[in-house]
Amino acid sequence: MEIRSSAFFIGSTIPFKYTCDGDNISPPVHWESPPEGTNSFALILDDPDAPNQTFTHWVVYNLPVGVRELPEGVPKHPRITKGGMQGKNSAGEIGFTGPCPPNGTHRYYFKVFALDQPINLPPGASKEEVIKAMDGHVLDAAEVMGRYARETSALL
Numbered sequence: 001m002e003i004r005s006s007a008f009f010i011g012s013t014i015p016f017k018y019t020c021d022g023d024n025i026s027p028p029v030h031w032e033s034p035p036e037g038t039n040s041f042a043l044i045l046d047d048p049d050a051p052n053q054t055f056t057h058w059v060v061y062n063l064p065v066g067v068r069e070l071p072e073g074v075p076k077h078p079r080i081t082k083g084g085m086q087g088k089n090s091a092g093e094i095g096f097t098g099p100c101p102p103n104g105t106h107r108y109y110f111k112v113f114a115l116d117q118p119i120n121l122p123p124g125a126s127k128e129e130v131i132k133a134m135d136g137h138v139l140d141a142a143e144v145m146g147r148y149a150r151e152t153s154a155l156l
Contacts, residue, residue, distance in 0.1 A: 020100030059087030078123030099148035
């Protein structure tokens with residue numbers, strides 16, 4: 001399975017508009033080649049370089065098997081138009097919150113999971129709840145990483 005974004009190359013800088021310094025909207029992501037038996041998808045965006053612990057920027061689950069992308073600017077609603085649900089990020093909000101590192105360059109991992117069944121959780125679940133519900137049901141996973149560092153002037 002593969003995942004990528006048309007907004008940035010693997011390992012390169014996530015464009016300003018997708019960050020807290022820009023429009024703070026989700027970038028487009030696309031995945032392909034899920035294994036046979038896939039019934040739904042989940043997507044988690046994490047910053048492992050955040051101070052103290054990993055910061056989760058986006059939790060999406062129960063995306064139907066026919067959905068292979070999330071467009072730019074997914075609204076911050078519990079339910080996604082094409083199907084699927086959004087959970088709470090580490091800021092306690094539903095939906096996407098953009099990269100916003102307090103210092104240095106951080107890595108942001110978009111991970112998609114192919115699941116053999118939908119997750120039995122209501123909208124607004126935490127990453128921990130989604131991970132627990134996925135246990136034993138992940139058929140395959142893929143990730144793409146982008147980076148972001150805030151300009152000094154953005155911190156003033």
